[in-house]
Amino acid sequence: MIPPAFDYVRPRTVEEAVRALADGGEDAKVLAGGQSLLPLMRLRMAFPQLLVDTGRIPGLRGSRMEGDTLVVGAMTTHHDVLRDALVRRHAGLLAAATATVADPAVRHRGTLGGSLAHADPAADLPAVVLALEGELVAVGPRGRRAIPARDFFTDYLETALAPDELLVEVRLPSTDGWGFHYEKFQRVAQAYAIVGVAALVRRDNGSIAEARVGLTNMGSTPLRAPTAEEALAGAGDAAAVKRAAGEAAEGTRPSRDTSASPEYRAHLARVLTGRAVLAAAGMG
Amino acid sequence: MTRISVKVDGTTYEDEVEPRLLLVHYLRDRLGLTGTPVGCDTSNCGACTVDLDGESVKSCSVLAVQADGCAVTTVQGLSTDGEWTGLQRAFHERHALQCGYCTPGMLMAARDLLKENPRPTADEVRHALEGNLCRCTGYQNIVRAVLAAASDEEVRA
Known part of the structure; x- marks a missing residue:
């Protein structure tokens, strides 16, 4: 099955990505790892006119601590989440759930941010970030904002993200010591x-x-x-x-x-x- | 059309492609590398698994434009001068195939496992291959072959 035709851009910065999304309007879609979006497009269940590939924007992968908060880049792949020492210590639940996502080849491409922004209620990571009481940080033309996970998921495959906003990171208060x-x-x-x-x-x-x-x-x-x-x-x-x-x-x-x-x-x-x-x- | 440069099995190709061209179709229809089959076309079966910059991926779920600047290894790039890898030999010796359609994907997924975990248990092999379906249900010999490749230094992938 072949996806419907679309235009493709691969921005080098978050700002470029946001501009491309704003220019593309409702018909633009972020391509993160593509493990949900591309199958949907192949089945002709999604018809974006423009894909904005954020997979190679530097700085959107990996993790760091800010005080007691673990910050994970939105483009961090499931595979990298699983092997991340900070994730395992401060958000062990995320690592445990990520290990059950799809299969190794899909985990090599699929990303944490992509899974959350796709907001499939049958996907594993949305409920995990909700339980971890995380915040999702989005960047758009109007600047940067943090959205609590409890306000982020609004309906089936729908989130609080505006079409021109890019999810850049996920902030998780440390649950080091919790079972x-x-x-x-x-x-x-x-x-x-x-x-x-x-x-x-x-x-x-x-x-x-x-x-x-x-x-x-x-x-x-x-x-x-x-x-x-x-x-x-x-x-x-x-x-x-x-x-x-x-x-x-x-x-x-x-x-x-x-x-x-x-x-x-x-x-x-x-x-x-x-x-x-x-x-x-x-x-x- | 988008210009891409991709190294496949050691050879660099420059091409103009439609953004919607899937990597698996690029490999098969443009480069003629039909060793990588299309199985389910729904991201489930793993028959089209290839190595993209050192990681196994389902090439039906990657766009050719996403592979721009990357190195792809297909099942056809595994052997050197016609000499099979240990993993390929183990598949042959243990008869780890029936119809053979899933074999390229099984080899690529097993190769990926052995790179990360050179001494897997049978259970770990089964988990690592959960994204690869064998419709002949010939899993027993596939698992045996992967374990054999892992246990023999000489035949190791």
Whole structure:
């Protein structure tokens, strides 16, 4: 299958990229790693007139610390995220979830920023960044702004990014010392999650002091599970964790597709939350 | 049209290409390197896997213009003067193919694994090949061949 024709530019700086996006208007699209966009174009489900290839802009790859915040460049590939010592220490949940994304060849090309900006609710990393309470930094003609992850994902494949804004970095407050686990339920290897659960746990004296639960594919955007999170605070054993995990689907409206009904997805959210939190808390 | 310069299996090519030309079509239709097959055309099967600047990629999910200035190695660039690599020999000796359609992608993905992890376990081999489908379901011998290549210094890829 051959994608529809388009124009292609490969800017050398963020400013050039933003200008190209502004000139291209609604018909321009950022090409990051292309592992979601190019398949969609080949299936003729996306028809951008202009692709702005940001893959070679210097400075958009790699990680650094700013105080207690880990900053990861938007064009950092999944493969590089997995091997990044700072990511592993300060955002272990991100590394754990990234290891489950697609397959090695896709991880060589696909990028963290591309996955977040694509905002597929079945993708693993949006729920992870939501659970990590990250901020997404965008640059546009009107300057630079940081968007909290909870405001970034607005609908199915929709984000708070304007068409002329480029996602440049992801800022993640360090969760060094927290327990973490990403539990993914998929039909076959390499498939999208039917449901995924990202769990972060801070323990105190053997009990869960604070828990965060991010849900993949439980609605048109990634979600948190606030009722379960509240119920998990203070949980001291596996039975208490499983009881609290029973609240994980509260307030969600999961979709129906060939893989699962909404009821089955709700069931998965409860079971997987129990597993993910137990593993994150070291109680499994 | 966009001008590109790509080194493929050691030879540098200069070409004018449409931006929408996929790398796999560039290799097959422009350069005649049909050793890299198109399998699923949906990014799932990995048959079209090649090495792009040292990393395995699915060449159906990369534009030729994205490979501008890069070095590509296809399955046809693995042997030296007709001499197979250890990994290729291991595939041959262990009969790691049935119809053979997935073999170029399997070789390229396995080669990528062995570069990063020269002594993988069987489980690691299976995970590393999860993006490569064999519709004959001949996975047992493929995994055996990769393990054999890894365990034998002489035949190592």
